[in-house]
Amino acid sequence: GTYISKDKKTGDKRWSFNTQHVYQPNARLKITTDYQRVSDKDYVHDYRNTLDLSSDNYLKSHITADYLLSPNYRIQGKIQQYQVANKKYKKASRPYTILPSISGRGPWSLGDNFTLSSGTELTNFKKDDFVSGLRLNQELALSYLFRNSYAFLKPQAKYRLTYYTLKDQNPNKDDHILRSLPSFSLDTGLYFDRQTSWLGYDNVSQSLEPRLYYLYTPYKDQSEIPDFDTSLISTSYNSMFLDNRFTGKDRIGDTNQLTTALTSTYTDNDTGKELAHFAIGQIQYFKDRRVSLNNSITDASRSNIFALARIRASDRLSFTGFATRDTKTQHTIKSSLGATYKKSSDKALRLSHVYDEDDYKQVDFAGVWRLNDNWRSFWRWNYSLRYNKTSDAVAGVEFADCCWGVRLVARHHRSDLTPKGKPENSFYVEFILNGLGNVGNDTSEMLNGIIPSYNPISYEGK
Structure with a gap:
């Protein structure tokens, strides 16, 4: 504080x-x-x-x-x-304030590869001068999993029941709302593998896994239901396999869609470690979606194409990347490329390039490097290629002995990169007494959030 x-x-x-x-x-x-x-x-x-x-x-x-x-x-x-x-x-x-929320969730095996999953949530939402109230949500899902050495098949039927009792509702609207919706999904794929080599590794297995994910949820008008905690999920490769395009419980997206994806993984047979992983996928919509949040409806018949990659070049060096390509404009609208060098848990470097067509284009260099048994350095530099300015720069050192430590941090930050924006410079000193607490600004949480591989230095030495 x-x-x-x-x-x-x-x-x-x-x-x-x-x-x-x-x-x-x-x-x-x-x-x-x-x-x-x-x-x-x-x-x-x-x-x-x-x-x-x-x-x-x-x-x-x-x-x-x-x-x-x-x-x-x-x-x-x-x-x-x-x-x-x-x-x-x-x-x-x-x-909204939550006063309170009580939930329970868990799966039960029914035998013969059948699973019943249940989720119950009761939440009291409150916000002055706005619609408030209780929301009770119940979800039941029955699934069956067939799997062997070359294929898997998982059909699932799901039923959602949601009940609202509302306060401060518009006089022309109901104070009690009941919504029930079923959905059905079918997840299936094949496994192919072969023996090969990869970047100097001779005993390697390469898998090729085509996957189809079909999802159907019928339409139901939900415009009378308030928005307590719901938002549209940011699209990504993993979001293609979710059964709802919204977070929260206030909107259930109608859809009739098929996700087509292909992944390939290289694995070292001697150690079992993943050497590389590649994935690409896209959604085909057979019907326009009608349920929206803040008029966010899109009538595209296909989603963007999502691709990702992980490559482990050696025990210390690895690369990651992802890209989102707009199928209408044939432009890449989001991408990220990163290289990580990790000699040990406190000797690590990361260089990355991140691009968003509507927002930013930047490079980022961050690292943690132990200097000796007691001293360690850390830094992060984020540079905007769109504005040709440093948006954030953090650098510091920390000392730790058996009983105490000190952390020195300097920061140069721009929250506004336009010509009107002014940089802010700050310096922090934090003393740590092992087992007793900290004196000064608590910097460890912030550093852990922005510097890869950062964890507070150990007080036992190295």
């Missing part, structure tokens, strides 16, 4: 507080807390370069309890709320 007795801008006392804690008294129960608060709505904007706070327009706090009722069934309870951290942000966009 941070405390400022007299702010230079406002003359007032200003502060921030952030704490995280995990309590696990036994193997079945785990309680997680994450609490963030600031003194005023301008704090995150004025001090957005601090390292111990989220830079979002709303700060999320929650307490979550997970309990393993049986080996196959888990129960979760959650309370979640948000603090407004940007006075210019529209109130309508503020997430």
